[in-house]
Amino acid sequence: MRLDRVLALVLVLACLAAAVGVWLTGAPRGEVVTGGSVTGGTPDIAVIDVYGAIGDGGAGSPFGQDGANSVALLQALRDARQDHVKAVLLRVNSPGGTAAASQAVNEAIAKLRKETKIPVVVSVGDMAASGAYYISSAADRIVANPASMVGSIGVIIHEENISSLLSRYGVSDVTIKSGAHKDLLSPFKPVNPGDRQILQALVNDTYAQFLAAVSTGRHIPLATLRPLADGRVFTGRQALALHLVDALGNYDDALALTAKLAGVKGTPATRDYTAQPFWQEFVPHLGSELMGRLGLGTQAPGFGMARVPLALWE
């Protein structure tokens, strides 16, 4: 082969290899920002958003999940750890979500703190209720605005039962099942005492786990916590008096506290570890908006979540 063709081929392969290399390194995380300007370099503080209803990544609507995806949150925590950040700041604005997803993130934060000593601070926006508080309770510090809604420690399962409506119009349900409780939460049959007992046991067990996690994370004895954990919400100011949060302030205050805990002097460099390509945010949001307008109600955490215990403030 002639030299000119060899050189040209080498160049083509090199350019393609470079492009493939950039593709394989995957989505860059958010840019590193210091004091509002993009500066590049290594971030001091990882910022992770917990916005919207919390659920597991696979449990959303067909359009994707419009809310806080626990799988993505766990990945963000792993990425932050891999990047050896000095601290993690969670921006939380959520009414809660599924108990399991909230628990998963809670445990990931606890594990991060235990294994790496990376301080984790939560900055509460409008609310950190129920599952969002479940997550927040694992942090070193929680900073909430005085008017933020915090708490709602409790678990709920609900289903709209239309059996009486159907029987009024002479519609009967025919269900063939392998076990007595297979149709536990069927909206087409009245809830019998046996079913209710089982469901109550589910709720109680999930609640006990939730309570234990908050007690451990917040260092509040169970006996002290239990009266506060009847599902009610508190303002940030009330929560401070009850030691459910550690300080009052906004995001900037939380950032300053995080920098202090991380030993960062001056303005800290932050990176958003939950930044996603626009289509991964836009399409699920559009999808859930569309479904909501069609009355298919995915405003609660995603399709298919209605029958799991929810740590959700309603």
Add this chain to the structure above:
Amino acid sequence: MLESLYYTLFAPGSPREALPSLATGWLTWLLVAAVLALPLAGTLALGGSGTLALLLFLWATLVLAWFWAGTALTAIARHLGGQGDAEATMGAIAEASWPWILLGPLAVLGELTGPAVALHSVAHLAVALWVILLLVDRVARVQRLDRARALGALSLLVALFVLGGLLLVGIPTLVAAYWVA
């Protein structure tokens, strides 16, 4: 194709008898689409099928734009005294676009230096300028025009493109935005 690449990038002034071919053009745009699509797919965190779809979409867009540009440029050049045909003009455009494949290594530079460094932007600008200079030279050659007229023809082509964009997209968007507001 390889010969076309070599002489375009490393010896652009060398006299060559063969005019650029259309077949080269198809492959040129495929390679350019690949070096554009792959880093973009990485940024968008697309999987395999998404990346392939993006690549095909970009390739189709570039090929369509190439056809349009080739025929429009031929028509404009004819009015300025040009004597080449559309096929030769399309070949010239494709050949002049070879420097775009350097966007692959430039994407690596971008990853290494980060967005705050001007070097990345300057490098992109340099590639764009190189393409423009090659376009002027190649179009002048195939249309048998002097370089000033070739540059004029290219400028008119860009103006036509912008005008078309305004008519097809910009004005309807403004009207729609007015009505929605």
